[in-house]
Amino acid sequence: MIECQHLTKAFGNFIAVNGLDLQIPDGEIFGFLGPNGAGKTTTIQMMIGLLRPTSGRVLLNGLDVEQHPVAVKRQIGYVPDEPYLYDRLTPVEFLELICDLYHVDRTARARKIEQLLSFFALSDSAHERIGSFSHGMRQKVALAAALIHDPRVLFLDEPTVGLDPRAARQLKDTLVALAQQGATIVLCTHILEIAERICDRVAIIDHGRLVADGTLAELRERAAGGTAVSLEDIFLQLTDQNQAPAPLREGGTNDRDR
């Protein structure tokens, strides 16, 4: 369970995230959407303990991220939008490093590295330097690194970018399987089709404020009174660049529709 309580992050006069309240239960795939610069990455960075909130707090399975950063980081896997990989290392060396840093049991790690590399079809390149890899292969190494320590919570920022259709499908199936096992998955994406297909719940953030939060059916219901609209329509309606975002929350209505 992830809980954001009135989360705010300001950089000088600029408020990147403004009083965000969220609850993401275990076993849920949570889609986090928003236009560029809306505050998604800042929110995620606060959730994983990379940024310290200006006010408010994040609880991950009951632990305050700011108070217990190391214990929280053990529970999470993170794939950023531009994953950092060491070009001079091979995938095996990189995964060994991640195992060292996450203190993965030494007896199990070799088998696990082999299995994950096989799963992501990287076995043939296991001993080549990452510097020579394509974007898709790099993305797969980053995904393997995020999974190797059996995380309970996964944060993925645009994870399908650069993946071929087969690998993208495999990733979606993987996320669904992990969620069924009880993992919590927070997925930032601009590909609304993915959010529509696999997310249990979707939140839309704009200008640092949460403007929508609910299941797809709930959002449809609230946005257009139940008529069939796509997530794209809802997104565009709520994040109109020329207008201030109108909140669309559970139990509320869209101000603009009044």
Added chain:
Amino acid sequence: MTETASRRGRDMNITDIVSVRPMASGQETSGWRQIGRDFLALMILAWRTSSLRPNSSRSSGTSNRLAIPLLLFSGIVLIILGIGAGNGMALAVRFLGSDTLAAILNWEALLIFGLLFMTAIPNVLRTYTEQSDLRLLLTTPAAPIAVFAARFCMTLLGSEFLIGCIALPAVITLALALGAAPLSSILAIILVLLLPILPVGLATGTVFVLLHIIPAARARNLTTTLASLTGIAFYLVSRSLFMGSFSTTGPVNAPRILTLPTYTWLAWLPTNWPASALFAALQGAWGSAFAGTALTLALSVAIIGAVVRGAERLFSVGWLNYQEVPRRRARRTRTMAPIMATSLPLQPASGEMKEKETMAAEQTLANGPAARPANQQGILMTATSVASAEAPTAASARGAAHGAAPLWALVHTNWRTLLRDPQFIAIFGPRAFSGAIVTFAFLGAHSSLRSLGVGGLVLAMSLYAYFFLGAAGVLVLTREPGGLRMVLTTTVSAWTVLQAMFLAVLMPILLLLEMVMVLLGAVLHMAVVQMAIAAGELVPISIALLALAMLVILLFPGQPSRQSLNLRRIWPSSQAALLGGLGGFILMAIAAGATVSGLLLLTQTPLWWLGICLLLLPVLSAAAPGAALYHVGPGLLERMAFVKNF
């Protein structure tokens, strides 16, 4: 891993590999043992990702074979210099007494502090703001204290290498020559190894304070300027302290160092604690020696602690992460894309160009995002250039893109991006500072320089040119791999791109050098004809130096690396400086020789003929590297951008 393993992996379900663990609360680590393990893992990582590591993987990536021999060569040269310095100090002490030893050690401690502080600032900036693996490491449960301690050690290692190779042999030689007890050598080793911690720690602290106040992008420019200013201030203060009046000193007065005055209060400065302890050890005053060593050690530990804590705080508040990345990207987008889009006419390409560009575009696509254009505009440009390549024209391949507009647009873009590149400022700040000092020293010794005439002036200016052009040539080629690939996929030919880089570097530096030369010539009261000859000679020498440096970097583009910007630049830069510099020095020797021999014949030879003779040899010397760059440069540039994927 075999094909069977691969198939088995595909058949496997992720839940067979990853098991979602139940939450175990209160797993907060971090005993010192854990911190130590994390630190060790990170230091192993630093070794594995360094240029010095032998290529042990099956990858066909180019190994930087020259890195280790170069390091060994530099180490041996520095050790020989250190031993020489130690013997020199011992000789001075024998003749002038122990007061001189105290003065020399104090002066050297201050000199080392200033030098290391100045050079550490750009290193610290690179380590903390450009190596984005911090964003990866900080998301792991590795103890932040271990992450930042490892980072500080990495910053320190370069300085330790330098000091270890020069100062360590110097003080051990000194101790042996003075017949000091063996214990003093042991203390000397400890003190010398502790010596860089204070300057590097203070440089790190200075950078952190600035990064707290202003965004990292601006802090980079400010701190590099600050480093140069500190260096200048340090030089002026130490010179006035030890050498007395400026007007009476110059390089010819170097022996004055042997009669340096002793300032006892200097021993109380923290920068001079190691020197005081060393002096006491060499004199056999063990109480003072141990007290000084203990104080130095305590100060070093305190500094490391403060730096590690400061770094932890700086990154956890997120100011750096947030401010740096978007601004840097936005700036690149602003600087490259609009200029390219508006200034580069998409000219119709010839058949040869078409083939070349289509291949380049295909290669770009095949290489994946690593070879993708730097931004969206770049993608559009690539698409447009590929489309335009389908329209055949009769224009020649080289001529098609030979128009002045793309060339000058690229020169202009190179200037803009170079001036905004903190690495450029970091490299040129100290060089400009050194240049200013040398110029100042020349002016102080004008009578001796004047006697050398045109030859001396040309030699001095060639030295400046060597200092600036070699590094700038490397920088302009390796600075923006993404931008280079993007430009090479447009209709602009590789030769135009190379020419633009060449001119962007040559023109301002040559102009600057000519101005300095005129200034020097005026101060030295040289004849206008002599100055004109020197100015004329400087042009081909500069062309030759730059062409050689660029050829070397094109031939040895270095390790493929996207992250370690500093290493990517440093090692090829060393190779370029070594090989290009060697050729450059030969050219300079020829030019100076021609000048001097011409002057010897001055009485019998008409001046106009002499001028032609003096210019002819350097021009011919410059023609060879210039022609080589023209003929093989464009191909090498494309190979570097697409095939080598540097």
